[in-house]
Amino acid sequence: EDQVTQSPEALRLQEGESSSLNCSYTVSGLRGLFWYRQDPGKGPEFLFTLYSAGEEKEKERLKATLTKKESFLHITAPKPEDSATYLCAVQGGGGADGLTFGKGTHLIIQP
């Protein structure tokens, strides 16, 4: 059974204070690891797909990296508008069970 654990559950940062969110996973045959952002009252918004260890993707202040057991979402010099819940999900080799999501990291950026 695929499993995803995200840490920390919540993180409060000052504007401009860089940090990283962690996503640990166990999956049989990783087909893809996905990062989403979810704002209150909204559905998740797709950010990145990572397929293999060593891969990195960047978008504005966010950079996602992948190893064989975990992924990190690095946030550089965050702004208040980066406040959201960040969700990590994996898709296993069979692909028949949809995405397995972690419970997310609730990020608050204080001005």
Place this chain on the structure above:
Amino acid sequence: KAGVTQTPRYLIKTRGQQVTLSCSPISGHRSVSWYQQTPGQGLQFLFEYFSETQRNKGNFPGRFSGRQFSNSRSEMNVSTLELGDSALYLCASGTSVNTGELFFGEGSRLTVL
């Protein structure tokens, strides 16, 4: 380009009733997936439809069902509602079956009393 549209946005039902939720995917997207989101369990996969056929199914009881129409619009139905079915039900569309790059709607929030 219009996003994924879900209706209704909010609804309240009582135990034992049934409910039908509707989802219109992004134009051109033929894959529609449904997820249940609760504070305790997070997001859990219900099922995926592509070209009117259920392609994948999560670990939910048979009370949860769905269908997809020829225009790719989808509905999900929950029969004999239980208190534990209270959740945000999210629909997501994609360009291909089994894709992990999903475009989510804002969800239908179901409260069961």
